[in-house]
Amino acid sequence: MVLxxxxxxxxxxxxxxxxxxRDAFAQGKFIGHSVAxxxxxxxxxxxxxxDGCFDLGMVDDGETIAKFVAxxxxxxxxxxxxxx
Numbered sequence: 001m002v003l004x005x006x007x008x009x010x011x012x013x014x015x016x017x018x019x020x021x022r023d024a025f026a027q028g029k030f031i032g033h034s035v036a037x038x039x040x041x042x043x044x045x046x047x048x049x050x051d052g053c054f055d056l057g058m059v060d061d062g063e064t065i066a067k068f069v070a071x072x073x074x075x076x077x078x079x080x081x082x083x084x
Contacts, residue, residue: 001031001033001034001036001039002033002034002056002057003033003034003035003039004034004035005035007035008035008036008037008038008039009038011039012038012039012042013042017039018039018042018043019043021036021039021040021043022044022045025043025045025048025053027076028052028076028077028078028080029052029076029077030052030053030054030068030071030074030077031052031053031054032054032056032065032068033053033054033055033056033057034055034056035057036057040053048081050077050079050080050081051077052071052077052079054067054071056068
């Protein structure tokens with residue numbers, strides 16, 4: 001989920017975007033995101049973010065992206081709290 005600075009406020013208002021994020025989280029999917037703090041908050045997930053959520057917006061060394069891509073090979077973040 002890659003949003004620009006100007007897109008976050010607009011996208012956050014859409015219930016469909018909130019549902020998409022909640023579904024992905026509940027299904028244990030790895031979530032790579034950029035400017036999305038407001039969307040996580042609007043979706044009720046701000047306090048639930050875990051090590052299966054990767055902030056790719058401020059990456060400058062490639063390490064976070066490499067870790068995200070490697071994690072995706074596991075298909076799901078199996079240790080996530082499924083009651084999110």
